[in-house]
Amino acid sequence: MKNVTSDIIQFRGSHYEFGIYQGELLKNSPLLSNREELYKQLDHRFSIDKSYVNQLLARFAPGIIEEIEGLAYTLGYTEEQALLHYGGYYAAHRKSGCSITTSPSYMIRNYDNDPKSYDGRFVLYAPTDGGYAALGPSMQITGRMDGMNEKGLVVGYNFVNTKNSVDGFVCNMIARLLLERCATVEEGISLLKDIPHKHSFNYVLLDAKQTMVAVEASPRNVAVRDAAACTNHFKVLTEENRYRTEDSLAREHIISSAQANPLSFEKAYTLLNGIENGVFATKYGAWDGTLHTVGYLPGEGKCIFALGGDALPVVIDFKSWLSGTHLPLSKIKGKLHATNGFANE
Secondary structure: OEEEEEEEEEEEEOHHHHHHHHHHHHHOOHHHHHHHHHHHHHOOOOOOOHHHHHHHHHHHOHHHHHHHHHHHHHHOOOHHHHHHHHOOEOOOOOOOOOEEEEEOOEEEEEEEEOHHHOOOEEEEEEEOOOOOOEEEEEEOOOEEOEEEEOOOOEEEEEEEEOOOOOOOEOHHHHHHHHHHHOOOHHHHHHHHHHOOEOOEEEEEEEOOOOOEEEEEEOOOOEEEEOOOEEOOOOOOOHHHOOOOOHHHHHHHHHHHHHOOOOOOHHHHHHHHHOOOOOOOOEEHHHOEEEEEEEEEEOOOOEEEEEEOOOOOOEEEEHHHHHOOOOOOOOEEEEEEOOOOOOOOO
16 A cells, blocks of 8 residues: 655746746655656657747647746756646657546546656646636646636546557647636537647546536547546547457446436545446556546536545635635645555655
């Protein structure tokens, strides 16, 4: 059993100021050196066209360019290093699982991956220079694994395939863009149809109007379908699926069967977070273990979050935070049946 923690980051200010703030935190954290070591272990060496990546970020995420500039200034990175590590374009992504269940009033998600790939940061950020305030766990510092913004848009994604990838943004940066730019599911669909995708992922969207969809997005096509249960395969763009989808189909069947009767928020959380229920993953050494279970309630402006399985979640009142109240927590603690800890340890 491994004890793990996720640091809660709270910030209100410009993107550049946020980059500076995060850079100062990183300089004093094992996360920076562990992340550098992970890049070396994975042997992902990408070359990037700085001009082209900057053009894309200027189009889709001008504020995030300034956040990256703040990080680069504080950490002493070159522009190319900063764009490679924090730009969400050409970035590395390993195979992972993930399961999502939604209703008109909530989304609950299991994020599955290897612990050493996990930042261990839960971020609440309210930009003062444009873009919506949002909360959610970070990935590669600037990206988000899932989240909810001030307008009630909730975003989660599930890996489908990395084969036949092309130049484009990766899942965590796309989630960040959705949260900062989009107020509704309709706007989210439009962005997902417009943005270049490096890999194939399901993006599940829920908004304050109780509209919910799963958007199947690959480098070649985008399709929209029902989102009640979503795992790691496409239902429309089936030609993009991996050869083996048995585990994904099994988890989807468990969720769909549970949804045969109205599934309360509490029961849905227990279904996904319960280690023995068939959805929670425990293959941590194979990049397929559940690291967090999160539940978003856009109508109430609240989020619940837990590290590990069979866990009592922390309740985060995002609506209160948006009104100016500082969250009286600095860390979220949990336990994993794993050997490795998070990258922040």
